[in-house]
Amino acid sequence: MIGAGVLPFVIAGCGVRDSESAQVAGGQGLLEDHGFAGAGASEIIDQLEALPVVERPQDLIASVTATSLQLQDDAGREVELPLQSDxxxxxxxxxxxxxxxxxxxxxxxxxxxxxxxxxxxxxxxxxxxxxxxxxxxxxxxxxxxxxxxxxxxxxxxxxxxxxxxxxxxxxxxxxxxxxxxxxxxxx
The missing domain is CATH 2.60.40.3700 (Immunoglobulin-like)
Known part of the structure; x- marks a missing residue:
């Protein structure tokens, strides 16, 4: 599913991550194309969790780490959004x-x-x-x-x-x- 992307997670059912920082490549377009323009990490997490499984985007990987939401789509675009510090x-x-x-x-x-x-x-x-x-x-x-x-x-x-x-x-x-x-x- 994931090519040679630099996002610090590997999908194997769920996600596993190393300690590298994600690079943002085409992030704004990814957010806009998936209906998340202007939304923060917590809003996107809540929106995706609320969707029935059959409505969850098939062309998007969304992984939550302790400090951020990491997104990557089939076009290879990536974005990392920080969670609120508290x-x-x-x-x-x-x-x-x-x-x-x-x-x-x-x-x-x-x-x-x-x-x-x-x-x-x-x-x-x-x-x-x-x-x-x-x-x-x-x-x-x-x-x-x-x-x-x-x-x-x-x-x-x-x-x-x-x-x-x-x-x-x-x-x-x-x-x-x-x-x-x-x-x-x-x-």
Whole structure:
């Protein structure tokens, strides 16, 4: 899918990235052609996550790292948009039976097992005990639910579906922290 581009991620179901900085080549045209002109990273992430899988662009790779949204289209155009310095995006695919490995969430190619299911989610800051997120969320058509969390925390995330529950430790402290949590098994 990706040619000899310089974007710092490799798509293999979801994304994996090295520490190089992305170069912007034809970025404005890419954003305009995909209906994202004038939109920031968080707006584009939310727009793509809300789309049903069949409506997600087939000619666009959109990967979320700890610090940016990276886009590349079939024309070889690339753009990297920074996330807000106080926000961290974590996409979570709770599962019961099947999952895949993932480090950096691909908004256009990642798929989780539990599509459009109501899941109760709680995120508790490990240092302060503060509840950062609590409530019922519905996984998107791709099986993921997105959480905008504060940057710089370690926390415990718990998800519950009917009588099944799972927990995972998460972090938003470093550039290498994952943005794609696919190891949260509900049992």
């Amino acid at each position: 926000q961290f995006y974590l996409s979570v695919a709770p599962f019961v039976e099947s999952t895949h490995e993932c480090t950096f969430h691909s908004l256009t190619t990642c798929r989780g097992e539990l599509r459009t299911r109501e899941v109760t989610v709680k995120v508790i800051d490990s240092s302060s005990g503060e509840v950062l997120e609590a409530g019922t969320r519905t996984t998107r058509d791709n099986g993921f639910l997105g959480l905008w969390l504060p940057r710089g925390i370690a926390a415990e995330l718990t998800a519950t579906l009917d009588e099944l529950t799972g927990s995972a430790s998460i972090s938003t402290q470093s550039e290498d922290d994952l943005t794609c949590l696919t190891s949260l098994q509900l049992a």
